[in-house]
Amino acid sequence: MHKNITCIACPRGCLLTVSGEAEDLIISGNECRKGIEYGRQEILEPLRMLTTTVRTTHPVYTRLPVRLSREVPLEQIPEFMKVINQVCVSRTCIPGDVMAVNLLESEVDLIATGELYYEKG
């Protein structure tokens, strides 16, 4: 394997060259040690935060912004989008509230990042 990736662990943005196999990756082009760690993670399993919105039944604010409770593998993002798009909110919530649990049986929850207020009754 031979791959070029840009390190984003600091603003310098070194162009890393990763070669070798999973067990002993050879990383070069890094100006500091952080680049090795970053390159290894990026090659073995790149992790990303997913932020998106869900539908609401609110008459004015029709979307609620949400995020996952932790970073997930990049390749699973489309699957997470599919299940999140099924969620519809119809209650008052504030940032940090759990809106859905254990998405894709992965122990990752869906967290509200915005506020939504419904009048009672």
Place this chain on the structure above:
Amino acid sequence: MKQEYDVVVIGAGPAGLAAAVAASDKGATVCLAEREERMGGILKQCIHDGFGLIRFKEKLTGPEYAWRYENMVKERPVDFLSRTFLTTMKPENGGFDLSFVNPEKGVFSVYAGSLVMAMGCRERTDRQIFLHGERPSGIFTAGQAQDFINLKGYMPGHKCVILGSGDIGLIMARRLTLEGAEVQGVYEIGSEPSGLTRNIVQCLEDYNIPLQLETTVTEIHGYDRLEGVTICRVDKNKIPRRETAVRIDCDCLILSVGLIPENDILKPLSVKMDPVTKGPVVDQNLETSFPGIFSCGNALHVNDLVDYVSESGHLAGERAALYGKKKIQVKRRITLNTAGNIQYAVPQNLTLPAKGTVPLFFRPLRSMGKGVAILKQGERIILKKNLNWLKPSEMNRLPIDLSLIDPDGMTPVFSLENREGVHA
């Protein structure tokens, strides 16, 4: 009777929220006026994360960051006027007579001892970058597209082309892809992307969206709805090379071609503006050339970190509160000159004598590997710092100790040079 306040803050984005909190904490009576219904400004639609690493030591999304400040405002005796638009302002009795309009009260006026302008910025549009052709629907600024998708839940299009590689455009490329649209590519006229490397990697490379540099859109096709655009490579002088023209089919063109501070309201008062930042010229208290008018956040200069926006809001709010109490004694307002690889530095002026440490924000003109920033007054070095990997897209912050500046001395000069023997 006309309501009176020590400090009136215009705009409830992160800059205005911080200003209202700081002014209130200094004992001023504060009014915060916002044209939209909710507080938070542009952060309400910036649902991605990466905000607040400096201010809260956490990676927050835009709405989460705004919410924290919103709560701080609500905990204080600040009068919040929502859906209230500032239309004119006139100097009156050492303060200002402000004319507002809102749906409840219609047109009404408020007296302000001092003013904090925190109106944010607006996006450059297709007219400002001279795109030719028809004006079909389907052309949006990145911020409009962000508003449609994230707040209203509408898709601006299904086959999109993004012009300009600013951060908001990159973030929208990812957002559109996640929502099922096909992003054909991002085209940038410059030879370097204008967005952060992190966004190039996580918004474009992650989703295999091509980025083409030294390329621009030269023509728009379609009459009612956008049907396609013509893209062209450009030469060194950014002139399109017609022989490279290619037509790309799309129903949506998104412009991410820069932000301009919002300051039209200051024009009638002849407030001195900086031609580079497009914001007002301010001193270390963020006071403009018009006594009693302070500026912060993106209205002052376009920031790339919201943490710095809050910092400037805090400073402006605090100083605006002191202005009412006449605690700022002006002796001499001097220019802070710049030299070398500096695009701009804020503050542009210093009011002396002064104590304390204030942040100096600057952007380099060109990327630089190893640089040295020097603040000098005559031959005397006030600050010298080595800085690495500077880019025009990333704003830098240096604290300066004002007590080291001689109020009767020469004009201070702030410069950024290459470190000896090393070339960028």
